[in-house]
Each structure stands twice: as structure tokens, then as C-alpha cells.
Amino acid sequence: xxxxxxxxxxxxxxxxxxxxxxxxxxxxxxxxxxxxxxxxxxxxxxxxxxxxxxxxxxxxxxxxxxxxxxxxxxxxxxxxxxxxxxxxxxxxxxxxxxxxxxxxxxxxxxxxxxxxxxxxxxxxxxxxxxxxxxxxxxxxxxxxxxxxxxxxxxxxxxxxxxxxxxxxxxxxxxxxxxxxxxxxxxxxxxxxxxxxxxxxxxxxxxxxxxxxxxxxxxxxxxxxxxxxxxxx
Ligand code: ADP
Ligand code: ADP
Numbered sequence: 001x002x003x004x005x006x007x008x009x010x011x012x013x014x015x016x017x018x019x020x021x022x023x024x025x026x027x028x029x030x031x032x033x034x035x036x037x038x039x040x041x042x043x044x045x046x047x048x049x050x051x052x053x054x055x056x057x058x059x060x061x062x063x064x065x066x067x068x069x070x071x072x073x074x075x076x077x078x079x080x081x082x083x084x085x086x087x088x089x090x091x092x093x094x095x096x097x098x099x100x101x102x103x104x105x106x107x108x109x110x111x112x113x114x115x116x117x118x119x120x121x122x123x124x125x126x127x128x129x130x131x132x133x134x135x136x137x138x139x140x141x142x143x144x145x146x147x148x149x150x151x152x153x154x155x156x157x158x159x160x161x162x163x164x165x166x167x168x169x170x171x172x173x174x175x176x177x178x179x180x181x182x183x184x185x186x187x188x189x190x191x192x193x194x195x196x197x198x199x200x201x202x203x204x205x206x207x208x209x210x211x212x213x214x215x216x217x218x219x220x221x222x223x224x225x226x227x228x229x230x231x232x
Pocket of ligand 2: 001002003004031032033066067068161162192193194
């Protein structure tokens with residue numbers, strides 16, 4: 001079964017003549033262990049799709065199947081538990097806590113949940129992301145690429161099977177972007193994660209197994225093995 005699936009997903013902001021139709025009946029399913037990029041112009045509905053799939057935003061109609069559960073039928077408490085335990089998030093703006101070290105930031109989801117870290121997994125993430133020598137540093141002592149790698153480790157520390165990344169390279173130079181994307185690809189290939197990444201960047205999309213293109217609240221293209229040239 002797919003990791004997550006949207007069926008006839010509709011999202012309107014507002015009602016009546018002023019309604020914005022952000023998602024116009026989207027049908028899409030994301031296979032387990034695959035890295036998918038979502039592309040499309042600004043305002044086409046990419047963030048709305050990601051936020052509704054992640055249960056951060058409610059759908060107007062349609063269904064979202066995650067395993068045997070339908071997210072659109074869950075209450076706030078169930079959605080909070082699902083996000084905490086099953087889903088990882090990577091944002092463009094890192095959202096690291098400035099007063100805490102890199103290590104404390106990485107472990108924060110577990111600290112907040114009162115859970116013990118799996119030290120082997122922590123070590124694997126830190127080594128794979130090249131953060132061994134940066135663990136005692138605070139965010140302002142790290143480069144943009146290092147901060148984003150800390151944010152990725154934090155998103156993966158609780159071993160979520162499904163990870164949503166919103167423009168994860170949006171604030172990075174091309175060298176740091178390549179590091180981050182290479183790691184995301186490895187995470188999928190070696191650790192079995194399912195990643196859904198929103199990006200404006202055709203080069204970033206070329207790291208994915210698949211690219212979906214949005215326009216005006218609908219999917220207008222769906223490519224396997226996208227190339228940077230093909231997506232431009
Ligand atoms: P993208 O991520 O592709 O830039 P969005 O999903 O952010 O697109 O936006 C899709 C449409 O929904 C746009 O017309 C946008 O202005 C509108 N929209 C997004 N969020 C809101 C909101 N909170 N309230 C009203 N309209 C919104
Ligand atoms: P089942 O599929 O029988 O519910 P699993 O333990 O395989 O049991 O999956 C538990 C939850 O985790 C399900 O909601 C499923 O969609 C999700 N899941 C499992 N494997 C993956 C994966 N590789 N990527 C994303 N989600 C996954």
C-alpha cells in the first residue's frame with residue numbers, strides 16, 4: 001500500500017464569490033521508500049497539498065489515507081499524535097531553537113515526547129550528515145547548510161517513515177543544497193524513508209525519484225526520474 005494517498009482532495013480558502021480554490025480535486029498516491037518532488041508556480045497549491053497531507057490544515061472535502069486511517073476523519077488530538085510519532089517535517093526556515101546546541105536541537109522531538117533516543121540511530125544520522133564536530137555548537141555558530149542538516153537530523157530522529165520537506169534548499173547556496181539533497185536521497189535509498197519535497201528548483205527536483213507538477217490547484221504533470229533539463 002502507498003505511504004499516503006489523497007483522493008478527490010479539495011481545499012477552498014473562504015467561501016462564496018471570494019473563495020480561493022487551492023486544491024481542485026487532487027488524486028495522488030506516494031509510494032513507500034520513494035522521494036517525490038512537488039513543483040509548480042507560486043500559488044499553485046503545493047504548500048496547501050503538503051499541509052493537508054500532513055494534517056496541519058483541514059481539507060474541504062476528499063480523503064487522505066495514511067495506512068488504515070483517514071486523516072480527514074481524525075480529531076485534533078489524533079492528528080497531533082500522528083504528526084509527533086509518524087511524520088517528520090523539514091522547513092525552509094530551519095526553525096532551530098537558538099539557545100540550544102545542535103545536539104539538543106536534534107534530540108528536541110524526543111525530549112518533548114519524554115522518549116529516549118536510540119543512540120545508534122543518532123550516531124548514524126550525525127555521521128551521515130557530517131555533523132560530528134558541530135554537536136556542541138549553537139545554530140548561530142553554524143553555516144546555513146549545517147543548520148539545515150541539523151534540522152534534517154531533528155526531522156528524522158524519531159524515525160518517521162514519512163517526511164515532508166518545504167523548500168528545504170530555499171535558503172541555501174548551491175554547494176549546501178547539493179549536500180542536503182544528497183542526504184535526502186540517501187535517506188530514501190538506505191533508510192527506507194518516504195520523502196515529499198516541495199521545491200521551485202529543477203536541480204533539486206532532479207534528485208527525486210518522481211516529480212509532480214502543480215498548476216492552479218491540479219496536477220498537470222507526473223514524471224518518473226525527472227532531470228533538471230526536463231523540469232525547466
Ligand atoms: P504554493 O505553495 O504553490 O505557492 P499555496 O498552496 O501556498 O501555493 O497557495 C494556493 C492558493 O491558496 C493561492 O491562491 C494562495 O493565495 C491561497 N492561499 C494559501 N493559503 C491561504 C490562506 N491561509 N488563506 C487564503 N488563501 C490562501
Ligand atoms: P500497515 O501498513 O499494516 O498499517 P506498517 O507498520 O507497514 O503497517 O505501517 C504503519 C504505518 O506507517 C502505516 O500508516 C503506513 O502507511 C506507514 N508506513 C509504513 N512504511 C512506510 C514507509 N516506508 N514510508 C511511509 N510510510 C510508511
